[in-house]
Amino acid sequence: MKKVALVTGSSQGIGRAIAINLAENGYITYVTYLKNKPKGERVINEITKKGGKAILVKLDVKSEENVKRVFEKIKTEYGQLNVLVSNAGIDIPKTIEIASFKDWQDVVNTKINGNFLCTKYGLPLMKNQDNANLIIIVSSLGEKPDPDYPAYCIGTAGTIAFTKAMALYLGKYNIRTNAIGPGTTKTQMWVDIGENSDEMWKTFEKNNPLGRVSTPEDIANSILMIINDKSRFLNGNIIYIDGGSHLK
Template identity: 45%
Template sequence: MKSNNKVALVTGSSRGIGRTIALKLHKEGFEVVVTYCYDKAAGEKVFTEINKNGLLLKLDGGNERNVKDSVEEFSKKYDHLDVLVVSGMHDKPHSFKKTSFEDWKFVLNSKLDSSFLVPKYFYQLLKKTKFPQIILNTSSVEEKPQIGALAYSVASAGVANLVKSLAIELAPEGFRINAICPGTTRTDNWIGFGLEDDNMWKKFADSNPMKRVPTPEDIAEAVSYLVSDKAKYINGLFLYVDGGSRHKS
C-alpha cells in the first residue's frame, strides 16, 4: 500500500541548501525524498537525520536515464508527489576566458538541464495531487551576472526563464512554479573557492545591506513559505533571499 502523506522531493539534499530544505520540510510534516548525486554517504547521513521517513535516491538531474530510473524507484513507494524542489548542482566558476567548453557543458547540464529534466519526468506524479508545486533554486545572479562565474550566471538566467515559462504553462492545471534566489551562501559549493577563507566571508557580509550572508536556514524558511497555504496564489515569483544585495551596483 502506497503512502497517502504529503511527499516532497528535494534534489541535492545530501548537503548544503538542499539538505536544510529537506530537514525543514520533514519537520513540517512532509515525507521527504532525499537525493544525492555523487556522495552516497552524505545522502545516507541526511536520510538518517529524517529517521528514514521517506526515501533516499541517487539522482543526477542532468542525466536523463538516471532521472527516469529515479521516477521508477520513487513510484515503488509513492504514487504522487506534492512538492518538487530542484536545488542540486555543482559549479565550475570561471571567467569567459577561462571557461572551457567542457566546463560550460558541465555547469549547464548540472543546473539548467536538471531544472528541465527533473520536473519533466516527475510531472505525471505531481499531476496526481490537487495543488502541485515546483520550486527551482536559481540564484540572485539570474538577474545580474556574477563576474568569474560565466556558465553559472547563464544557467541561472536560463532557469529563471524556465520558471516563467512553466508558471504560465502549468498554472491552468493547478500547478504553482516559483523560484528561490539565494545570495552568496557559505556551503560546500564554495570548496576550492574560499569556503574556509573567513576574510572573504567577512567581506561578503560587510558588503551586504544586512551585514551578513544568508544561511541555508534563511532559504529553507523561504521554501516553507512558498509551500504553505499562505502562498496559495503565488505563482511565477522570484523570491530573493539575499538581504537586498542585488540592488547594489
C-alpha cells in the same frame, strides 16, 4: 494521505536544510546525492531520528535515464509528488578564456537540463494534486552576471526563464512554480571553488543590508512560506532570500 517531496542535491548545503525542514513538516522526503552517499545517509539518519520519513536515492540530474528511474520509483512507492525542489547545482568559476567546453557543459547542463528533466518526469506525479509546488533554486547572478563566472550566470539565467515559462504553463494542472534565490550561503560549493577565506565572508557580511550572509535554514524556511496553503495564489515569482543584497 501524506504528502511527498523530492529535493535534488540534498546530500549537503542548502538542499540538505530544505529536505530536513520538509520532513520535519510532515513530508515523506526523497533526499538525493550524486557523489556523497555518506553525507546523504547522514541526512536520512537526522530525519529518521526526529521521527520523519526520508528515502535516499542516487540522482544525476544531467542523466535522462537516471531521472526517469527516480521518478518511476516515486510512482511505484507513493504514486504522487506534491513538492519538487530543483536545487542541484555546481559552479566552475572560470572565465571564457580559461573554461573548457566541458566545464561550460557541466555547469549549464546541471542547471538547465537538470531542471528540464526533473520537471518533465516529475510532472505526471504532480498533476492535479492539491496545492502542488515546483520550486527552482536560482541565483541573482542569473539577472546580474559576473564576468568571471559565465557558465554559472547563463545556467542560472536559463533557470529563471524556465521558472517563468513553467509558472505560465503548469497552472492548468494546479501546480505553482516559483524560484528562490539564496544570498551568499556558506556551503561546500564555496570550498570546492576555492573561495572560502574568513576575509571574503566578512566582506560579504559587511556589504549585506542586513549585515550577515544567508544560512541554509533561511532558504529552507522560505520554501515553507511558498508551499503553505495560505500562499495558494503565489506563482511565477523570483524571491531573493538574501537580506536585500540582490538590489546592490
